Amino acid sequence: MSAALARPYRQEGQGTKAAERPSELDQVAATLEAMAAAVRLLDLRSREEAPALLKPEEVARRLSIGLSTVYRLVQEKSLRACRVADGAIRIAEVDLQKFIRVRTEVRA
Numbered sequence: 001m002s003a004a005l006a007r008p009y010r011q012e013g014q015g016t017k018a019a020e021r022p023s024e025l026d027q028v029a030a031t032l033e034a035m036a037a038a039v040r041l042l043d044l045r046s047r048e049e050a051p052a053l054l055k056p057e058e059v060a061r062r063l064s065i066g067l068s069t070v071y072r073l074v075q076e077k078s079l080r081a082c083r084v085a086d087g088a089i090r091i092a093e094v095d096l097q098k099f100i101r102v103r104t105e106v107r108a
Contacts, residue, residue: 053090
């Protein structure tokens with residue numbers, strides 16, 4: 001161990017601030033641990049609660065319509081969609097269910 005690392009926190013003439021360092025470091029460490037635990041918890045929750053994203057082909061199959069109709073509905077904003085990292089379109093399961101519900105209510 002080097003001499004610099006082996007030095008105690010409090011040295012002659014440093015006053016009380018040096019004596020407070022371990023408790024300040026402990027507080028920072030505790031805060032960081034709590035933040036890390038919160039991030040892990042949020043990550044687990046977001047994975048569990050993340051909506052299922054469907055490909056346009058899956059939506060077309062479920063609705064018994066053509067793929068071009070799905071793209072038209074998305075373009076007209078009748079069916080809500082989002083783009084994923086590679087630029088592909090995906091439709092959330094909840095948005096598809098809402099679309100179906102609205103369409104069936106109009107007919108009833």
